Amino acid sequence: xxxxxxxxxxxxxxxxxxxxxxxxxxxxxxxxxxxxxxxxxxxxxxxxxxxxxxxxxxxxxxxxxxxxxxxxxxxxxxxxxxxxxxxxxxxxxxxxxxxxxxxxxxxxxxxxxxxxxxxxxxxxxxxxxxxxxxxxxxxxxxxxxxxxxxxxxxxxxxxxxxxxxxxxxxxxxx
Numbered sequence: 001x002x003x004x005x006x007x008x009x010x011x012x013x014x015x016x017x018x019x020x021x022x023x024x025x026x027x028x029x030x031x032x033x034x035x036x037x038x039x040x041x042x043x044x045x046x047x048x049x050x051x052x053x054x055x056x057x058x059x060x061x062x063x064x065x066x067x068x069x070x071x072x073x074x075x076x077x078x079x080x081x082x083x084x085x086x087x088x089x090x091x092x093x094x095x096x097x098x099x100x101x102x103x104x105x106x107x108x109x110x111x112x113x114x115x116x117x118x119x120x121x122x123x124x125x126x127x128x129x130x131x132x133x134x135x136x137x138x139x140x141x142x143x144x145x146x147x148x149x150x151x152x153x154x155x156x157x158x159x160x161x162x163x164x165x166x167x168x169x170x171x172x173x174x
Contacts (some may be wrong), residue, residue, distance in 0.1 A: 091137045113147060121134070
């Protein structure tokens with residue numbers, strides 16, 4: 001079954017530097033396609049999660065969380081157009097956080113940080129390991145991404161919705 005790999009905290013702020021395009025070429029036997037510079041890969045071949053995780057870990061010069069999702073989960077998520085009723089515009093970023101393990105829903109959704117009246121970050125849905133939300137393009141908003149991780153009690157890696165849409169395009173083209 002095809003899958004999607006998300007590396008956590010890669011090529012951010014000069015730390016955990018690697019070349020995802022090179023990794024994708026080195027793992028060509030698995031049909032790996034690189035998406036961008038932060039460690040997002042589409043894996044077209046049917047590879048077990050353990051084999052894939054080990055192969056990617058060997059290519060990294062540092063330890064990091066490797067989140068692997070079945071491609072069908074990403075396709076299903078995008079097919080529902082989850083942001084259709086949400087605010088949009090140049091000052092709002094739509095994102096998906098991928099959790100290292102399934103998320104138990106301790107909060108009522110949607111929830112807003114820092115408050116309902118003056119939100120900088122809004123979580124609108126949680127589907128198993130995928131947390132969907134929006135944040136306003138303000139420096140302080142980024143700090144709230146880390147607070148989501150603490151509230152949910154699980155490691156997360158964040159991707160822009162446009163990245164998820166690129167992943168879906170590649171999966172649908174296969």
